[in-house]
Amino acid sequence: MAILVCAEYQGQQLNMASLQALSAAKDIKAHTATDLVVLLASSDEALLSAAQSIEGVDQVIGFSGDTSALSLAENLAPTIVSIIKSSDISHLVSAATTQAKNVLPRVAGLMDVAQISEITSVVDQETFVRPIYAGNALATVRSSDQLKVITVRSSAFEAADTQGGSASLSIHSDIVDSGLSSFIGETLVKSDRPELASADVIISGGRGMQNGDNFSLLENVADTLGAAVGASRAAVDAGFVSNDMQVGQTGKIVAPNLYIAVGISGAIQHLAGMKDSKVIVAINKDDEAPIFNVADYGVVADLFDVLPELNQQLSDRN
Amino acid sequence: MKVLVAVKRVVDANVKIRVKPDQTGVDLSNVKMAINPFDEIAVEEALRLKESNQASEVVVVSIGQANTQEQLRSALAMGADRAIQVQLPADHSDELTSLTVAKLLKAVVDQEQPELVILGKQSIDSDNNQTGQMLAAITNRAQGTFASEIKIDQGVLNVTREIDGGLQEVALNLPAVVTTDLRLNEPRYASLPNIMKAKRKPLDIIEAVSLGINLAPSITTVAVIEPAAREAGIIVPDVATLIEKLSAEQGVI
Structure with a gap:
């Protein structure tokens, strides 16, 4: 069994939010004694190596060649599904970024399971706390699905240590291109200030x-x-x-x-x-x-x- | 082009909700209800497509008990052509998961064959942000989530999406699913004559149990509590005192 964490990056850096989501995954792992696997939609060796160094990570899954198709949910979701089906995955976890909010429910839909959005704490491997009604109530929810798809409110968790790990690396070469959509462009706001x-x-x-x-x-x-x-x-x-x-x-x-x-x-x-x-x-x-x-x-x-x-x-x- | 818009009955955005003392959920008795704000934006966008002759018909759908017809009538009063209520059994009390909602909507999509489905990105009660993506997944359609602009050009739907760092533009093959973000448009108010007219527009009822979809949730709510309240602090007389407090007492600057 393994917990699969979809991590994100910007340029040459792993996202802080992903490192925080990794801490949530570690909290789940504490209840299940299972492997922690990080999926990074990149073929960049330095980035993959950085993911391998994260403390507590057992395996990193990267890609080879051109990964640009994976920026689209219509392609990334079925690619993740093929990884889930070929491994024994109990939890799919990601920080609740706009990318994960776009992709994870599509994965859940394809896998025919529910999703638990924006958890703020882990009670046990199937029970989580999440805010509802704009945070005016906190719901403790329990999932009976075989695969638990979870997004993490990253601000509720400390970032995992980026050093001390020595995860193995495996390269997934099968990138699904659904042909349903295409990427036109991005206008990113540039700022020297912190995110x-x-x-x-x-x-x-x-x-x-x-x-x-x-x-x-x-x-x-x-x-x-x-x-x-x-x-x-x-x-x-x-x-x-x-x-x-x-x-x-x-x-x-x-x-x-x-x-x-x-x-x-x-x-x-x-x-x-x-x-x-x-x-x-x-x-x-x-x-x-x-x-x-x-x-x-x-x-x-x-x-x-x-x-x-x-x-x-x-x-x-x- | 037919456009299907999904709307949800939720607590009005201005209501301060109360958690039930027995921790089973949120007290919804005698609380003002409304169309989920993002779904209102979805209705508005569909109406604009029709007004610019890009859509031929706007159909609104909602899943719920009899009282959800209030929200469907509101959408009809805004200008939608007809409505479909997927009726839950009167004794149904479990909250549907987004996956179940997506499956019920898929049944309506299979029947209506809309080229475009528009939904709000998130409902302001359960704050899940899942249904549109799940519907796109199980109908094998392209998805344009968190849309701030949509344009149809020769059978392709161009969607500008709000993402963490800015904006992203994607091109989607039709048929497609779009979920709305705040800046897509500003929804209109229904005029009194249109509210009267809406009462005579067609509203079809489909019994949810007739669709053969399991309504039992795979997620159960164990408890709902109120978050720890933050206590009001102090008013400081001037900027110098503020800086002193933040640096000496709190150490945050």
């Missing part, structure tokens, strides 16, 4: 920012703190910033050490995305804004006064 999903500090803006240009005030503070910049759905809906910055129930779920909410009222959909942050700061001129009910520290003042002052004082400290 939202793995940043230690996040500063987010809401409707109170008034327009997209004013987000430069947040960016200044972010650059001083080495923070990522996020946004509420209201700010995205109003067209201030792009959707990949959205923190919330249907955007990104984050749990940094410090989350600074600026001009964000605190709708439950936004709280769902950030309320597990270690320390929350709210800056809002409306002292009745619900964000203050979850904030450790509140500043009741005009954000256009506070942000320049905050940036100045932080810069002076450095």
Whole structure:
């Protein structure tokens, strides 16, 4: 029996979220005494070797040749299915990235099993905790399926150690091309700032920012703190910033050490995305804004006064 | 081109839900219900395809008991042509898994043969984000999930998808399945005359048990609890105090 973890990468780096999902897989492994197998849709030797070094991994499955077809769910899902059917897989696990959200339910559908989405803890090998209703309730659920397909809310787990492992490598050469779809292109937002999903500090803006240009005030503070910049759905809906910055129930779920909410009222959909942050700061001129009910520290003042002052004082400290 | 849109009856997005004291679930008695917001976006997109003469008919489908007809009538009032209710037995109380929902929808797809199925990417109650992908899998169709723009061009569906790092564009062969993200469109409100008209639009009922699909879930809920509440902190008088707290007391900067 084995737990199969679908890992992802960007450039030459394994995704932090995948390393966190690996910790969830290790928690499952603690109940089942089984092998931990990492699947990486890449033929890059350095990347595969990095996956082999992850602590606790028994086997890495990589590919040979051109793996570009695997960027599409219509091809990756049946490829994963063929691996599951040729091995003895009890759990299929991946971080709940947009890629896994796209692909894993397709795998589950092809395998005729249910999926358990965005688990935040492992009770035993068939029982998991997951948030429902935008995190306003926590459900403990038990699966009776032979194969358990699971996505992991990565912010709930520590990253697995990238060193200390010596996994074996096997190359899967059979890439399914379903011919159902084709990849046209990607427009990725380039930023020198940390990624939202793995940043230690996040500063987010809401409707109170008034327009997209004013987000430069947040960016200044972010650059001083080495923070990522996020946004509420209201700010995205109003067209201030792009959707990949959205923190919330249907955007990104984050749990940094410090989350600074600026001009964000605190709708439950936004709280769902950030309320597990270690320390929350709210800056809002409306002292009745619900964000203050979850904030450790509140500043009741005009954000256009506070942000320049905050940036100045932080810069002076450095 | 026929478009099928799946809608789900869920708790209204503005309702603050309560967990039942016996930990069996969420208390849904006397709570305002609505079409799942992402499904409303799906209905809107189908209507726009029809208004631009790219779709010939918009059919909405929902799975549930008699009260789900309220949401189907809402979708008809927005402008859908007809509705199908896949009716669950009156005594059915288990929550369907997304896989079961996908299988029931497949039965409707087999019957209706739509070239395009549009669903919300996620329902705001169970937060699963699975049904569209599973339906695409079991009907062997291409899938365009988390769509922020769709365009049909000579039998090919171009979908712009919201992904973690930005946007991705894919081309899908038809027939296909699309799931909606927030920025795809802004759904319209139904006008009063259209609400009246919707009452006379056809609404067919298919008994779920007649479809030969096992409704028993492979996932059971052991307990539902309220998450630990975060306590409100303190209001600090100025920025200097804030920085002092964050660095000296919390050590986060």
